[in-house]
Amino acid sequence: MLVFCVVTLVGLLTAAASWYTIDHANRMSFAAIAEDAVQRLSDRIDTHVLMINAAEAFFEADGEVPSADNFETFVGHLKKNERFRGVQGIGFARYVRTGPQSDETIAREIEKNYGISRAPWPETTEEIRTPIVMMEPQTSRSFGALGFDMYTNPVRRAALLAALSENRLRASGSVRLVQEPSGSSQAGFVMYTPFFAATSGRILGFVFAPFRVGDLFDAALNRLPALPVHITAWDGEPSDSSLIYTSPGKPGTHFGTSEEITTSLEVAGRTWRLEIHPSEIYSPPSDQTQTFMLVIASVLLAAALAASSHSQQRTIEVGEALREESERALTEREFLLQEMKHRIKNMIARVLAISRQTARASEDLQDFSKSFSARLQAMAASQDLLARTAWQGADLETLLTQELKQLFGDDPIEDKFTGPKIELNETATQAFGLAFHELATNALKYGSARAPGGTLNIAWSIKPLPGKKADLVLTWSETSPEPFDAQEVEPLGTKTGFGTKLLDATIRGEMGGSITSVKSERGIDVTIRVPFDRVTSAASKAKPGTKSRK
Known part of the structure; x- marks a missing residue:
């Protein structure tokens, strides 16, 4: 047994070292894949941020809110150089006080820009309105969003106030986009940057861009080379309410795909939590076949060596058994003597303890x-x-x-x-x-x-x-x-x-x-x-x- 255990242990330790080396290499490989996926997402978001910043610079160059025709031309040139998948366009929302007069002014501006008669909507009790007055490129979805007061929504309102107070680009939490087609379940978010009048410094409105999260992730990840990853994303701490994206299909369940990478991605002041697993098409670069073969070989070698030494071991055991039997008889005799001494000692100690305690509790000698x-x-x-x-x-x-x-x-x-x-x-x-x-x-x-x-x-x-x-x-x-x-x-x-x-x-x-x-x-x-x-x-x-x- 000693020979078998030692040889097996050496083989198992060698196999464990092999397992660890291969597993570590596989983990490093998948970590690089996950890092590539996060980098693709980051690059995609940075590209859209640059697009919004370019639109803001266009507004700044004009000094005032440009005309709808000039804005359409600008966005058209952006579209030639950038794929718009994920982002639903670029728009401008006016910052006005709530009231009948401002509603009429907004309605006239929308009609002037697109020939559509529409007042700001929905009804609000807030003191401020931020209705959409321009949205490019012109589609049925963008026309449907005209006049929408984003300040009425608490999630959008929080992002608007953050962008205004910090005077920088800020993203909203998860919302359902106005441009979202009926029946779609994709989460969305909006990025806002404030625009101020050049002369007075008065806030005129917000340049913004709405995004569909699913399209954004697909556009970033579904390009060659394809990445075998399954991503789950949350806006903030992971919970059912903060879930914004889950890759199609399920994580890989076959052997060697138990790796998990948890990381975060900063999106214009928001923190997205990402959990990345290998997908069903993932295959580890190195398998563990040689590790299993090494374990089998070690066990077989250990069994052979143990069998060859067994016959010699039996001869030694017979002589040892005779010697041990003699020693056991002497030991048992000594043990009985020691046990008797121990019992007598314990009994005397117990009698002494009872006598002391009884004496303390007794009123006289007779009671004791x-x-x-x-x-x-x-x-x-x-x-x-x-x-x-x-x-x-x-x-x-x-x-x-x-x-x-x-x-x-x-x-x-x-x-x-x-x-x-x-x-x-x-x-x-x-x-x-x-x-x-x-x-x-x-x-x-x-x-x-x-x-x-x-x-x-x-x-x-x-x-x-x-x-x-x-x-x-x-x-x-x-x-x-x-x-x-x-x-x-x-x-x-x-x-x-x-x-x-x-x-x-x-x-x-x-x-x-x-x-x-x-x-x-x-x-x-x-x-x-x-x-x-x-x-x-x-x-x-x-x-x-x-x-x-x-």
Whole structure:
């Protein structure tokens, strides 16, 4: 096995190095492809930004808003040198105060420019209007947008105010374009730059360009050489509401296409988040075939070497087994001696601890002698049960019956037990023996056993926990014929009584369990919960079908 493991490990490490090298090369290759895709998008957007800046420069050169004919000629020359896919054109929107007079002025300007009788729309409660008065190139879509007041839309309005306050080009968030054909689901956005009068510096309006995001991405990415990428884009932080584009199809799902690149793209003051995956047509430049072949070869070589050394190994093992058997006998003998010393030492320590605590809680020598003797008897009874089973454990019901008979006689009160047969291990036998003694003593002094007519019900069960191991749960329920005397009873759970401290030390400390009590006017219910795997002896199992009743 050592030869097999070493040779296999060396082969696996070599294969892992090969895997890492190939995977790293593939990742670097796809990162370069993703970077190329982002650069194409950036270049495309920069081209359109330059187009808008050129239109702004045309306005600035004229000093005032140019005529519709001159603007049409300018945009026509731009169209000869630039593909307009993605951008829906270039336009100009007037900046005016809301009112009937400005609406009439806008309507006259639209009619003068394009021969269309149209007032600004829609109705608004804002103090400012920014209706579209020029839009090129002239198409049915651009004519349909004339007169549209972009200030009425909160997303467009935020971009207009940002461009005006910063006096620079700014893009809007995702909007549905006015020029968008019916039934289309593409997201859109608009870029704005303010235009001021040359003489007065008064804001006259905004040069703008609307964009269809899907067409913009397709125009940037669908050119040779084709890039095998699947891109998802959001305007801002990724969410369903901010999604603006998803490539057609699905990301690649075949082996070697799990790479993912997350980046961002600045678009005129807006941040687009991009998530780039390999597409379905992506094929890694280097596959991992040689890595798998290396793993198979390593395993075969390791198996051959292991088989050749196995026969020699068996000869050595026979001689070693004889030597180990002799040493094991000596070791077991020494272990038994050490275990006996350890048990005696622990027992002496426990007796000393009980004597000190009992002395502190006793009022006189007679009280001390009575309490101390009773607790030693409980310990002795537990040890007697352990001795009967060679210190491997004791039956829970037998331990409980023996403890109660010592305190109450054969039948001092009406009591009954209910629960499965459980074989306790050594630690649990000592812990539960002392716990039963303290609970029975408390019942005898203060509770159900101090007067005729009291009842005592003791039940235990094994309760499995969801996702955890089972617990042993034991309930001690006693009812007194007379109300408890608040002046006499020391409630279980106080920090002053030795009984409580002893229960804490045994149940909580040694067994890792818990103990809770609920006291009423005539009774008390005590629940002990201990992990079941810390209760049973190594060779025993609970038998839920076996129950006893007394």
